[in-house]
Amino acid sequence: xxxxxxxxxxxxxxxxxxxxxxxxxxxxxxxxxxxxxxxxxxxxxxxxxxxxxxxxxxxxxxxxxxxxxxxxxxxxxxxxxxxxxxxxxxxxxxxxxxxxxxxxxxxxxxxxxxxxxx
Ligand code: HEC
Numbered sequence: 001x002x003x004x005x006x007x008x009x010x011x012x013x014x015x016x017x018x019x020x021x022x023x024x025x026x027x028x029x030x031x032x033x034x035x036x037x038x039x040x041x042x043x044x045x046x047x048x049x050x051x052x053x054x055x056x057x058x059x060x061x062x063x064x065x066x067x068x069x070x071x072x073x074x075x076x077x078x079x080x081x082x083x084x085x086x087x088x089x090x091x092x093x094x095x096x097x098x099x100x101x102x103x104x105x106x107x108x109x110x111x112x113x114x115x116x117x118x
Pocket of ligand 1: 049052053054055056057067068069071074075080081084085089090092093094096108
């Protein structure tokens with residue numbers, strides 16, 4: 001009887017060990033997901049930019065010889081970016097609040113930030 005219990009205990013210890021390895025692996029997978037989702041936001045922002053913004057702001061975030069600002073050099077201020085994109089500016093920059101979701105605008109910010117000039 002005693003022997004049976006100790007077998008069970010050993011099995012239990014083994015199960016706990018397997019579980020903690022699995023949990024550690026899951027933790028690493030989570031970290032990878034975070035990294036990938038930042039890249040996914042940038043990629044998504046890039047395609048939204050190409051379809052909605054590039055004809056004014058230029059394919060590479062700037063359009064020299066026009067009134068559009070170089071988006072690689074705008075202030076590092078997400079609130080200002082989101083407000084400008086939602087509401088537009090000076091009747092020259094069109095408002096996007098009815099067209100783009102908060103997520104899409106957040107992804108645009110991720111894309112623009114990733115191309116910031118040092
Ligand atoms: C019809 C042309 C046009 C389109 C399309 C357009 N913009 Fe603009 N944008 C402008 C102009 C012009 C300005 C400058 C307005 C001013 O300062 O008077 C501007 C300004 C901005 C600014 C302000 C920068 C600052 O000073 O903080 C941001 C940010 C911006 N645009 C982002 C975007 C994004 C993102 C998109 C795509 C969703 C977009 N724009 C689409 C013309 C456009």
